[in-house]
Amino acid sequence: xxxxxxxxxxxxxxxxxxxxxxxxxxxxxxxxxxxxxxxxxxxxxxxxxxxxxxxxxxxxxxxxxxxxxxxxxxxxxxxxxxxxxxxxxxxxxxxxxxxxxxxxxxxxxxxxxxxxxxxxxxxxxxxxxxxxxxxxxxxxxxxxxxxxxxxxxxxxxxxxxxxxxxxxxxxxxxxxxxxxxxxxxxxxxxxxxxxxxxxxxxxxxxxxxxxxxxxxxxxxxxxxxxxxxxxxxxxxxxxxxxxxxxxxxxxxxxxxxxxxxxxxxxxxxxxxxxxxxxxxxxxxxxxxxxxxxxxxxxxxxxxxxxxxxxxxxxxxxxxxxxxxxxxxxxxxxxxxxxxxxxxxxxxxxxxxxxxxxxxxxxxxxxxxxxxxxxxxxxxxxxxxxxxxxxxxxxxxxxxxxxxxxxxxxxxxxxxxxxxxxxxxxxxxxxxxxxxxxxxxxxxxxxxxxxxxxxxxxxxxxxxxxxxxxxxxxxxxxxxxxxxxxxxxxxxxxxxxxxxxxxxxxxxxxxxxxxxxxxxxxxxxxxxxxxxxxxxxxxxxxxxxxxxxxxxxxxxxxxxxxxxxxxxxxxxxxxxxxxxxxxxxxxx
Numbered sequence: 001x002x003x004x005x006x007x008x009x010x011x012x013x014x015x016x017x018x019x020x021x022x023x024x025x026x027x028x029x030x031x032x033x034x035x036x037x038x039x040x041x042x043x044x045x046x047x048x049x050x051x052x053x054x055x056x057x058x059x060x061x062x063x064x065x066x067x068x069x070x071x072x073x074x075x076x077x078x079x080x081x082x083x084x085x086x087x088x089x090x091x092x093x094x095x096x097x098x099x100x101x102x103x104x105x106x107x108x109x110x111x112x113x114x115x116x117x118x119x120x121x122x123x124x125x126x127x128x129x130x131x132x133x134x135x136x137x138x139x140x141x142x143x144x145x146x147x148x149x150x151x152x153x154x155x156x157x158x159x160x161x162x163x164x165x166x167x168x169x170x171x172x173x174x175x176x177x178x179x180x181x182x183x184x185x186x187x188x189x190x191x192x193x194x195x196x197x198x199x200x201x202x203x204x205x206x207x208x209x210x211x212x213x214x215x216x217x218x219x220x221x222x223x224x225x226x227x228x229x230x231x232x233x234x235x236x237x238x239x240x241x242x243x244x245x246x247x248x249x250x251x252x253x254x255x256x257x258x259x260x261x262x263x264x265x266x267x268x269x270x271x272x273x274x275x276x277x278x279x280x281x282x283x284x285x286x287x288x289x290x291x292x293x294x295x296x297x298x299x300x301x302x303x304x305x306x307x308x309x310x311x312x313x314x315x316x317x318x319x320x321x322x323x324x325x326x327x328x329x330x331x332x333x334x335x336x337x338x339x340x341x342x343x344x345x346x347x348x349x350x351x352x353x354x355x356x357x358x359x360x361x362x363x364x365x366x367x368x369x370x371x372x373x374x375x376x377x378x379x380x381x382x383x384x385x386x387x388x389x390x391x392x393x394x395x396x397x398x399x400x401x402x403x404x405x406x407x408x409x410x411x412x413x414x415x416x417x418x419x420x421x422x423x424x425x426x427x428x429x430x431x432x433x434x435x436x437x438x439x440x441x442x443x444x445x446x447x448x449x450x451x452x453x454x455x456x457x458x459x460x461x462x463x464x465x466x467x468x469x470x471x472x473x474x475x476x477x478x479x480x481x482x483x484x485x486x487x488x489x490x491x492x493x494x495x496x497x498x499x500x501x502x503x504x505x506x507x508x509x510x511x512x513x514x515x516x517x518x519x520x521x522x523x524x525x526x527x528x529x530x531x532x533x534x535x536x537x538x539x540x541x542x543x544x545x546x547x548x549x550x551x552x553x554x555x556x557x558x559x560x561x562x563x564x565x566x567x568x569x570x571x572x573x574x575x576x577x578x579x580x581x582x583x584x585x586x587x
Contacts, residue, residue, distance in 0.1 A: 059113025066099030089135035286449030298472035310474030325575035389512035390426035391485035414466040424457035425490030432520030487516040488533035
């Protein structure tokens with residue numbers, strides 16, 4: 001079975017390459033990628049046997065796909081061999097940046113592949129590895145987080161080659177030209193000349209008087225060439241930056257081997273008409289750093305032995321609720337299955353010929369032929385997302401019941417062919433973590449914005465098979481998992497996941513037991529900082545017609561935040577209320 005899956009991975013990678021590049025002539029070679037992309041070819045190594053290596057394996061493929069999609073080698077103006085090793089890496093970075101902004105889940109793959117490379121080299125190799133270091137530096141400008149190892153190389157590069165002013169100026173140039181290959185190449189060549197990695201051919205041919213012109217002036221001259229499309233590219237790059245805090249995932253997370261980046265294609269097609277700019281963090285809300293945030297699959301938070309133990313624990317919690325929640329779930333299932341039964345609209349002027357009514361034509365030749373059409377069951381084209389508060393205040397009965405409900409409802413909807421996502425949100429630390437420490441080391445400026453490390457958890461993604469993902473639900477009961485809650489960003493994250501899905505109807509249900517609380521953030525800003533942001537995000541979503549937002553508050557009045565909300569006093573009421581709400585939504 002494993003061999004078949006690895007063959008499937010290889011084949012699906014080729015199919016994905018053809019689909020994304022829209023080039024049916026793309027071919028593959030079964031060999032390791034050596035950082036030399038080829039036009040019309042994808043170099044694919046044998047798929048890894050372990051899940052841990054899958055992301056980096058796919059990252060090397062993603063780079064080559066994006067190279068073929070976004071790079072036109074015929075437009076390269078400078079083919080000097082002395083320049084090519086640096087210029088190619090800058091072109092690779094450009095393709096990776098553009099690709100990961102469009103196919104969100106690929107960003108984590110690309111980061112994994114690059115960081116795997118850096119883990120294999122030593123800082124003493126800095127000079128020989130300088131081209132890829134420059135690649136990594138450019139991607140860091142576009143919020144590709146650095147690991148400890150890659151940051152050693154990038155920091156040395158900045159120290160040896162760049163002043164703060166030059167880096168700031170160059171960064172602006174690259175950001176404004178990222179979507180235009182010719183402008184990007186001109187900036188790249190001037191950049192390499194500026195830092196002394198290649199000789200300026202123009203300087204060699206000019207007089208001594210001309211040679212006194214500072215290198216920085218040549219870089220500034222490119223402004224005039226870019227002025228025509230600067231407004232457009234700036235707007236496009238803002239779109240890219242609006243997605244950077246999504247750490248992507250992207251995105252579309254693939255827990256099982258069968259879920260290749262083919263899923264990403266459907267998501268992008270569904271979101272092509274989306275106004276990305278409307279999904280920013282808000283006017284007043286700021287993130288001090290997202291360097292330490294994570295979007296993580298639940299199974300990565302626990303080893304296999306603990307995962308099995310927690311699943312057994314959840315099964316034991318479910319048993320007492322079979323007679324209550326189980327009955328309600330069966331009622332919902334019967335309702336949905338009844339709707340799934342085939343029904344027809346009759347006496348239509350077009351459709352399938354209704355043979356049962358042919359006798360009318362025989363007995364009365366003046367009668368028209370009768371046609372019928374099968375009723376379209378739109379309810380199956382639905383995505384339901386459960387976003388569950390994983391804060392410390394949920395500890396005990398609240399989180400137990402939430403996990404029980406998520407398990408029973410997820411299984412019920414799966415049997416009725418309705419896509420379901422189960423997500424959780426918390427922080428990695430109490431009272432700030434690496435984010436707060438970085439803020440303290442950098443002078444503790446006033447009003448720094450959010451000061452904790454987010455942890456957004458995927459218990460089940462929409463395309464995951466329930467049989468495979470159910471074991472992850474028990475991890476919600478893991479000791480030490482529940483910490484603080486920054487609701488606004490979590491809600492925005494789940495909303496953005498939903499709107500990129502192809503389903504026509506999208507329902508997002510939030511389960512929480514309190515207002516957003518993070519001690520480090522609130523103590524460094526104002527007491528309503530997180531509260532105000534949550535209200536702003538809710539307003540954005542509720543004004544968006546593409547999604548139906550509801551909330552259930554456990555011992556907490558959520559009606560002051562959400563228009564469509566229910567508050568319950570006891571956690572035990574959650575199952576009944578949640579299933580009642582779903583029944584009404586589908587009835």
